[in-house]
Amino acid sequence: MPSDHAPAVVAALAGLGGQRVWSLMVSLFGDMAQGQGDAIDGPVLSQIMAALDVRPEANRVALHRLRNDGWLQSVKAGRISQHSLTPMGRRESAAASPRIYAPPPDLDEPWQLALCETGGAETEATMRAAGFIPVMPRGFAGPRGVRPPEGCACLPGTEAPDWLRRAAEPSALEDDYTALLEALQKLEAALPPNAALSALDVAVLRCLIVHNWRRLVLKHPAAPGGLIRPDWSGYRCHLLVDALLARYPRPTLAEVAAASAAG
Structure with a gap:
């Protein structure tokens, strides 16, 4: 079971839009189980989704939808179901990963x-x-x-004027990026050291960070680094996402399963 830190982690990002259960699940599998042969046991998935404040019936509906859409597949291993990305799900996840996990751009990029x-x-x-x-x-x-x-x-390009830098920004997402930035700043200040979180906690934390970043960054093309304002909320979000994912590295599925069993 996730530790006492998990509710605070969920609360910090739960107020943001786009928290559809099936989409959260896509983010989780894309971050934790993208490799060939990677699978998440049913009880472990249930604990992670419960920590994300997802009801069991909503979890079942999301699994059913993603199986029907060809994203996930489920097989029985004894009495336990194991869930994994389909080949299509792995391809789609791999295609999005370079943008989601890219390091912050060089602001001096020509x-x-x-x-x-x-x-x-x-x-x-x-x-x-x-x-x-x-x-x-x-x-x-x-x-x-x-x-x-x-x-x-x-x-x-030479030194770009401010109006041109702003023209390169996805203005329709400005409010969303501002809200995400505020949530990430609060989260960064409240999070304990990595050692205080279990592997299950880290899986929940990373899922929320990746999900809320993914749903914005994949909606617009990347601007050349030389056109990005250092105080643009999207760039500042990128810095925090990169720092937080590095601060809380991805645990192995075996470590997450062990933490789940220990709870």
């Missing part, structure tokens, strides 16, 4: 501005696919080393 002859949804889709983000009508920013699509006029 960038370039690409100007296109036409605008519109088709042009934007082409530029996004090439690694560029829109910052003005027919204008897109990307890392210096990325080759833009044919027909673009490219200018090397």
Whole structure:
């Protein structure tokens, strides 16, 4: 059973939006059981989800949905069910992981501005696919080393003005990033040393951090580091997420199972 620290951890992030049970489960398996052959025993999964304040019936519904969607598979090992990602679930998790677990960007990263002859949804889709983000009508920013699509006029980026840096930010997510930043700051101040948390506690903590970060960072393309404001809430969240995940490293599934049994 999770320790007395678990309720405080859950409370710090529970007020944020997007806490759908099936999505929490995707975050958990993506963080803890992404490897080939990794599986979480049913009783251990039940303890983790209970610590996340998920009711047993909601846990069952989420498992059923993810099995039907082809994300999870369940097999019996004696009297215990073991749950794991399907090949599709592993592929999708692996595809998202580089963005979720990327280190904070270098704010001195060189960038370039690409100007296109036409605008519109088709042009934007082409530029996004090439690694560029829109910052003005027919204008897109990307890392210096990325080759833009044919027909673009490219200018090397210099010291970017504040308005251009703000244009590179996902403004629709500003309130969400601000709320996450406040929650992470409170969490960082309240958390005990790593040694005070069990492996089960750490699994719960990491699930919540990864989940709340994942649901925002995957909604928008990454901006070149040279266009990121150091006081942007999304960048400050990235710093804290990176620090907290390093402070509380991922335990092995065997360690989580042992902590569950000890409780």
